[in-house]
Amino acid sequence: MKTSFILALVLLVCETLAANTDYVKLDANTISKSQLIKDLRQLGAEYALEKGIFPEDALPNGYWIVYKTESVYKRVFNGATYYKYTVQLRCESDPILIRANYIVAIWASNANTLVTDYSYSVIDENPNIPVATDVPEYIDNRLLKQGSGDLWSLLDGGIKYTVKNAISKGLIKNSTYKFVRVYSIQDTGFSNPSGYNYLVQLVSKQGYNYRVRTTVWENNSTPKYVIYPNV
Secondary structure, X not given: OHHHHHHHHHHHHHHHHHHHHOOEEOOHHHHHHOHHHHHHHHHHHHHHHHHHXXXXXXXXXXXXXXXXXXXXXXXXXXXEEEEEEEEEEEEOOOOEEEEEEEEEEEEOOOOOEEEEEEEEEEEEOOOOOOOOOOOOOEOOHHHOOOOOOHHHHHHHHHHHHHHHHHHHOOOOOOOOEEEEEEXXXXXXXXXXXXXXXXXXXXXXXXXXXXXXXEEXXXXXXXXXXXXXXXX
């Protein structure tokens, strides 16, 4: 009798875990109403593109857009919400159309955000579209090393400004911050003034995370930034 009870309990736990790990497809209305889902879609796209462009230039560097969202699935497991995206990405400056698949996880406890999987395949190697010029290009994340020239110093200055200004406006908690993850780096597409656009994750001394996009120029103009919502 005791063995039967234990077996039933194990089966119940397994069924509960299975239910919680199943992906559920989201409808277009849910996607369009959620800023978080759209923000993570863009984050995952930029992350996958950076990995596809570098180090072997498998994909052309240039201005990419999320051309079409084919599907978004969601699951909640072990305190994290996983969003599984299938999207079409198109390069507007060196035309090519690809299908990208990636999973972005965000933890409810501290908003830590991580791309857990990504892949892509080519749909059309030469779509017939107008070619955009003077547009931003991606920068290889591996070039960002502490103390390694302008790329690092501009990010460091941009983060310091962003944290101070965002705290003063109540956009983030009053704490000490450092960046722990770089999802993508792009130049601004302009030579005068030139600068960089960084999409990073900040973590506070208490362990809380924020996704931040900060744009910094080499002529010492005031940086611009966006703090992305975590819900």
